[in-house]
Amino acid sequence: MSEPLPDLIEEVISHSDLNADIDNASLFIAQANEDEVALLLESLPIDERIILWQTIPEHKQLNTLLQMRCDPREVLIKETNPEQWDKLFVGIDSEDLLELADSLPVELVERAYEAMDRQQKQYFTRANQYPEEQIGHWISHDFLVLPINARVRDAMRLIRREVPRHTDMIFLVNRSGHFSEAVPIAKLYGLPEHLPLVDIALDDFLVISANAECELVAKDVQLSGFGSLPVVDENQKLLGRIDVTTASELLLEYNERQLMGSVGMDENEDLFSPVRKSAKGRAIWLGINLLTAFLASAFIGMFEATLQQVVALAVLMPVVASMGGIAGSQTLTLMIRGLALKQVNPANFKILLVKEFKVGSLNGIIWAIVIGLVAVAWFKDPLLGMVIGIAILLNIIAAACAGIFVPVILDKLKIDPALSGSVILTTVTDIVGFVAFLGLGTLFLL
Amino acid sequence: MSEPLPDLIEEVISHSDLNADIDNASLFIAQANEDEVALLLESLPIDERIILWQTIPEHKQLNTLLQMRCDPREVLIKETNPEQWDKLFVGIDSEDLLELADSLPVELVERAYEAMDRQQKQYFTRANQYPEEQIGHWISHDFLVLPINARVRDAMRLIRREVPRHTDMIFLVNRSGHFSEAVPIAKLYGLPEHLPLVDIALDDFLVISANAECELVAKDVQLSGFGSLPVVDENQKLLGRIDVTTASELLLEYNERQLMGSVGMDENEDLFSPVRKSAKGRAIWLGINLLTAFLASAFIGMFEATLQQVVALAVLMPVVASMGGIAGSQTLTLMIRGLALKQVNPANFKILLVKEFKVGSLNGIIWAIVIGLVAVAWFKDPLLGMVIGIAILLNIIAAACAGIFVPVILDKLKIDPALSGSVILTTVTDIVGFVAFLGLGTLFLL
Numbered sequence: 043m044s045e046p047l048p049d050l051i052e053e054v055i056s057h058s059d060l061n062a063d064i065d066n067a068s069l070f071i072a073q074a075n076e077d078e079v080a081l082l083l084e085s086l087p088i089d090e091r092i093i094l095w096q097t098i099p100e101h102k103q104l105n106t107l108l109q110m111r112c113d114p115r116e117v118l119i120k121e122t123n124p125e126q127w128d129k130l131f132v133g134i135d136s137e138d139l140l141e142l143a144d145s146l147p148v149e150l151v152e153r154a155y156e157a158m159d160r161q162q163k164q165y166f167t168r169a170n171q172y173p174e175e176q177i178g179h180w181i182s183h184d185f186l187v188l189p190i191n192a193r194v195r196d197a198m199r200l201i202r203r204e205v206p207r208h209t210d211m212i213f214l215v216n217r218s219g220h221f222s223e224a225v226p227i228a229k230l231y232g233l234p235e236h237l238p239l240v241d242i243a244l245d246d247f248l249v250i251s252a253n254a255e256c257e258l259v260a261k262d263v264q265l266s267g268f269g270s271l272p273v274v275d276e277n278q279k280l281l282g283r284i285d286v287t288t289a290s291e292l293l294l295e296y297n298e299r300q301l302m303g304s305v306g307m308d309e310n311e312d313l314f315s316p317v318r319k320s321a322k323g324r325a326i327w328l329g330i331n332l333l334t335a336f337l338a339s340a341f342i343g344m345f346e347a348t349l350q351q352v353v354a355l356a357v358l359m360p361v362v363a364s365m366g367g368i369a370g371s372q373t374l375t376l377m378i379r380g381l382a383l384k385q386v387n388p389a390n391f392k393i394l395l396v397k398e399f400k401v402g403s404l405n406g407i408i409w410a411i412v413i414g415l416v417a418v419a420w421f422k423d424p425l426l427g428m429v430i431g432i433a434i435l436l437n438i439i440a441a442a443c444a445g446i447f448v449p450v451i452l453d454k455l456k457i458d459p460a461l462s463g464s465v466i467l468t469t470v471t472d473i474v475g476f477v478a479f480l481g482l483g484t485l486f487l488l
Numbered sequence: 489m490s491e492p493l494p495d496l497i498e499e500v501i502s503h504s505d506l507n508a509d510i511d512n513a514s515l516f517i518a519q520a521n522e523d524e525v526a527l528l529l530e531s532l533p534i535d536e537r538i539i540l541w542q543t544i545p546e547h548k549q550l551n552t553l554l555q556m557r558c559d560p561r562e563v564l565i566k567e568t569n570p571e572q573w574d575k576l577f578v579g580i581d582s583e584d585l586l587e588l589a590d591s592l593p594v595e596l597v598e599r600a601y602e603a604m605d606r607q608q609k610q611y612f613t614r615a616n617q618y619p620e621e622q623i624g625h626w627i628s629h630d631f632l633v634l635p636i637n638a639r640v641r642d643a644m645r646l647i648r649r650e651v652p653r654h655t656d657m658i659f660l661v662n663r664s665g666h667f668s669e670a671v672p673i674a675k676l677y678g679l680p681e682h683l684p685l686v687d688i689a690l691d692d693f694l695v696i697s698a699n700a701e702c703e704l705v706a707k708d709v710q711l712s713g714f715g716s717l718p719v720v721d722e723n724q725k726l727l728g729r730i731d732v733t734t735a736s737e738l739l740l741e742y743n744e745r746q747l748m749g750s751v752g753m754d755e756n757e758d759l760f761s762p763v764r765k766s767a768k769g770r771a772i773w774l775g776i777n778l779l780t781a782f783l784a785s786a787f788i789g790m791f792e793a794t795l796q797q798v799v800a801l802a803v804l805m806p807v808v809a810s811m812g813g814i815a816g817s818q819t820l821t822l823m824i825r826g827l828a829l830k831q832v833n834p835a836n837f838k839i840l841l842v843k844e845f846k847v848g849s850l851n852g853i854i855w856a857i858v859i860g861l862v863a864v865a866w867f868k869d870p871l872l873g874m875v876i877g878i879a880i881l882l883n884i885i886a887a888a889c890a891g892i893f894v895p896v897i898l899d900k901l902k903i904d905p906a907l908s909g910s911v912i913l914t915t916v917t918d919i920v921g922f923v924a925f926l927g928l929g930t931l932f933l934l
Contacts, residue, residue: 077711081829081830081831084829084831085826085831085832085833085836086836087836087839087843198677198678201674201677202677202678205674207713207714208656208713208715208732209674210654210656210715227674228647228651228655228673231644231647231648232644232648261736261740264732264733264736264737264740265523265733265736265737266733267653267654267733268653269654269656269715269732286654286710286715286732286733286736287710287711287712287713287732289736290707290710290711290732290735290736290739291710291711293736293739294707294710297743298825301821301824301825302821302822302825304821305814305817305818305820305821306814306818307818307821307822311822313822313826313831313832313836313840314839314840314843317843317846317847317850318850320843320847321847321850321851321854324815324818324847324851325851325854327814327818328811328814328815328851328855331810331811331814332807332810332811332855332858332859334810335806335807335810335811336807336862338806338810339803339804339806339807342802342803342806343803346799346800346803349795349799349802349803350796350799353792353795353796353802354792356788356795356799356802356805357785357788357789357792357795358785359802359805359806360781360784360785360788360805360809360918361778361781361782361785363806364777364778364780364781364784365774365777365778365781368751368773368774368777369770369774371751372751372752372753372770372773374751375747375748375750375751375753376748376753376757376759378747379744379747379748380531380759383527383530384527385527385530385531385759386531386759387531390531390532390533390759393533393760394759394760397533397760397763397766400763401763401766401767401770404763404764404767405767405770405771405774408767408771409774409778412778413778416782472806
């Protein structure tokens with residue numbers, strides 16, 4: 043068992059003068075897998091990353107690049123000259139190039155394409171017919187396949203050659219190349235050689251359509267209990283397969299995309315991207331939020347006269363907005379999970395709305411009383427307590443309804459509610475909260 | 489290929505009178521896997537869920553419960569009487585009981601324990617020595633193992649019996665039961681029967697320690713390219729293994745925990761939990777946020793006199809707080825990912841801080857100018873524009889620093905920054921924002 047990766051990374055990084063300590067780093071690289079080297083490179087500031095990149099043995103460079111996220115990878119791609127590329131592209135296959143294509147300049151993609159054989163070129167072209175969100179883009183072509191009339195001896199002959207990772211099945215295809223059956227390799231042992239493979243094929247083996255959504259397929263593969271599932275085109279022709287490791291990579295990427303996307307960032311964001319690039323990448327999200335903040339301000343501005351006379355309203359504004367925002371995001375999060383699991387649909391949507399409305403009302407009443415009492419104790423004004431209490435109640439109920447409607451509407455519009463739901467929701471709760479609070483204040487406190 | 493699950497679920501649910509349409513539901517249940525039935529039950533309001541539960545054939549009931557989340561599962565557990573349990577517990581194994589134990593009343597756990605054979609009782613006791621966060625709690629005991637001196641013929645004999653899912657290796661143990669080697673099953677074909685298995689064992693097969701953290705192990709298993717990895721205790725004794733399907737279940741659960749936890753909810757939250765339970769479950773988070781909101785209010789309260797004279801400050805307050813919160817959560821999210829990937833450590837922490845400080849300064853300057861100009865245009869007061877500009881700059885820089893420090897400190901304290909980082913961060917940015925804005929307002933605008 044080797045030293046855990048994080049310790050090793052820390053060890054290498056902590057030598058602040060990498061040039062002087064390049065031997066230590068090289069030792070690590072010699073022992074580590076490509077995915078560990080990739081993580082090490084991503085953990086290094088750009089200057090050190092480039093220095094270390096040059097010390098990586100050529101046979102590890104392509105695989106290391108493949109394991110990296112796009113942004114940190116692009117830094118290294120820029121530092122690699124055309125002659126180096128020609129060496130790296132020797133033996134590149136369609137799947138490698140598909141993974142790299144987004145980070146490479148067009149002329150390098152063409153160069154790599156030309157370096158591949160006819161079969162790989164064909165795979166590459168076919169995969170590119172499916173967009174990145176569809177599983178057809180990511181299939182592997184490394185699997186065991188036999189004609190439908192093959193026998194046990196054919197299977198044994200096939201297995202004696204190379205068996206790719208996660209291969210627990212031999213796929214059988216008919217004369218037109220359509221997927222037909224899956225035969226478990228483990229069942230082959232001890233069977234008569236002339237037995238037709240169809241006799242031991244599994245019933246109802248799950249087949250994936252090439253235009254299915256990546257995350258859904260990835261979950262299916264993960265939970266199927268099989269090492270991989272076959273992928274077919276719209277005519278049932280067997281194109282390739284997705285194995286559990288590819289599925290897990292797709293899911294990890296999906297989860298990163300959700301995490302980073304929820305604050306308007308890209309999952310490929312480099313920990314050490316240059317300041318200007320980084321600032322630019324975050325600007326759009328800040329800009330959108332600025333607009334919503336100004337919108338809220340505009341509504342507050344409608345009550346300037348009130349605020350001038352009852353300054354306690356200004357002091358307590360954040361409480362009303364905050365409680366609505368929090369209550370709303372709880373409902374929103376429950377809905378985001380429900381939509382992701384495909385649990386929420388038109389049939390149970392109304393029942394959910396009623397339930398969340400009731401939860402909102404109950405929580406609204408409780409917190410209205412608590413906050414109302416605190417306000418009375420603080421500002422010695424019972425009317426102010428009543429005003430903030432009613433505003434809290436209204437805002438928490440509005441938040442519950444927005445928490446149900448916003449994600450459902452976004453989902454209908456094919457916008458991922460995990461990415462933009464929160465901004466829209468808090469805009470609603472801010473505005474409802476401020477208008478209710480300041481409006482009631484105008485009515486009762488002037 | 490059967491109809492996709494979401495459509496089927498919708499079909500079943502949309503028959504609002506389930507009693508009248510129970511045949512349709514039963515037909516679905518008869519065809520579906522237990523995980524699909526589990527998802528269907530979770531998607532149903534509680535009354536319908538209970539009615540449908542009673543129609544599920546006994547042989548599917550235990551596995552369906554195992555596939556459900558804790559909260560929706562507990563509703564059904566309450567509806568199941570002792571005689572039913574005795575039937576369900578026939579053939580229950582240690583892994584099933586470990587999964588169910590948290591949802592079952594103690595007396596039922598004991599009843600199930602008594603129903604197991606000696607071997608399973610021993611597995612159960614041993615797994616319970618590891619807490620749920622450690623992989624030892626979740627290992628499976630269903631794998632192929634042979635003594636270190638076994639030969640190819642022994643392996644062939646073993647394989648001819650049952651091969652468990654995701655089994656691409658036979659594990660070899662020494663006389664003390666210590667894990668020694670992993671032998672790829674696919675390599676066995678065509679070898680002489682008397683060949684010692686060690687001759688075809690893999691070098692440096694990854695071995696997992698039973699007290700390792702679940703998520704880290706799950707990722708290792710997923711990315712290893714193998715169907716499962718062996719798990720050993722502190723003395724290297726082979727305890728069991730983790731396969732890719734278990735790993736993916738652990739990761740899905742982990743991701744749900746992160747998602748739901750970020751708004752103070754439990755990953756087991758039932759979509760249709762009773763109103764009172766639901767409200768109670770969310771109350772703590774609302775309470776914590778209320779405290780931080782009142783804290784922010786208290787700081788605003790220090791500037792009551794200023795607010796009374798310059799009401800524009802009250803109108804623009806949300807803009808200052810919002811920009812700081814958003815900029816801070818971007819840095820926070822980058823750090824959360826970095827910490828989860830073990831990319832961030834003391835060695836590169838300072839470099840990151842400097843980088844984020846620079847990004848914050850650049851974004852701060854840009855947005856200070858934009859917001860300052862809007863404020864001047866809106867309120868016709870150049871000094872107000874200057875005041876809000878400086879407050880924005882200070883708050884975005886403070887947000888960047890808090891975005892770095894908060895998660896690192898939480899991580900040191902063994903608190904997951906993905907769960908509580910955001911509350912702490914926005915408290916910081918709210919307070920810094922309000923104090924800077926209103927403080928500068930007091931200095932320059934009175």
